[in-house]
Amino acid sequence: MGITTFTFLFVIALSIDSFGIGCVLGMKKISLSLRGILTIAFLSGAGFMVSSYMGALILPIVHPDYAERVGALALIGIGLYFLYQYFRKPDHSQKKEPWSQPARVLNDPVAADVDQSGGIKGKEVWLLGAALSLDTLGAGISGAFMGVEPFVTALWISIITFIMLYAGILSGAKLSEKAESVSIVPAVLLITIGIIKLT
Template sequence: MGVPMFTFLFVLAVSMDSFGIGCVLGMKKIHITFRGILLISFVSGGMFLASSYLGYLLLPFISPVYAERIGAIALILIGMYFLWQFFRSPDQEDEEEPWLNPAKVLNDPLAADVDHSGGIQGKEVWLLGAALSLDTIGAGISGAFIGISPFLTATLIAISTFAMLSGGVISGSKWTEKVESVSILPGVLLIIIGLIKLT
């Protein structure tokens, strides 16, 4: 499989959560502005770019063969963590505030509306951006190890996050029961990418 296809699958895996979260916000009529979606997209792309360059700083200290294997294994572990998040029961959720645990927003997108105003605004935009960027940190370092272009991929992630989040919000009312099944795909895709890179 060529680098373009890897990059496509990688971007899809990292940004697909945005669609599921957008659907939930759309269903619950939680408003988010165009500028808010744009900011979240830049945060996701920026975090990936920063973590990619961190990965490239580590490359001189690691053999190229081992670097690719480490990157592939890391992607598999991130994918498995996504699946664990998807399948764990609701009673395993912690009671931490979203500000202290942004990952909580991935499991309960409504938690991003901290003030219950019916909209994502101000600091809440940064909270949602941080939550959607959590997976890009590990994925960025792993991506550097397996040879994915950092700047191109970061740009595509920003564009894809914008499209996915916007599309999710717009079509939220039509997806209802299907949102959860979409949420499982990022983990599966990351595991597939990792396994292919290991072979």
């Protein structure tokens, strides 16, 4: 797999969950301004770029022959984690605040509307952005090990996340039945990419 094809699949895998979350918000009639979408897209790209440069700092201590394999295994691990999150039965025994557990927002995007005002604004935008950046943080380190260009990849992640989230919100009502299933795609893509890079 060439670096261009890998980067393309990599970006899609890290951005497509935004579409599913946008669908849920659109279905529930929860508003999110263009400025909010732009902020979330920026956070996703920034999270990847920062973690990618952190990975670059670690890279010199990893033997070149093993760097790509380590990155691939890390991608598979991230994919398996999100797959586990997808299939895990929700725990309703105690109500956890989304501020202390941003990952909860990935399974229940409506939780980002903390004040239940019917719109995501202010600090809630940052909460949703933090949730969507969780996978980019780990993937940034993996990407550094596999040779992706941090700035360009981060820029594309921001652009595609913006498009996916905006399109998801617009089409939420029509695609509401498929919205939940979209969230499994990033995990499957990350695992697939990792396996391909191992072979």
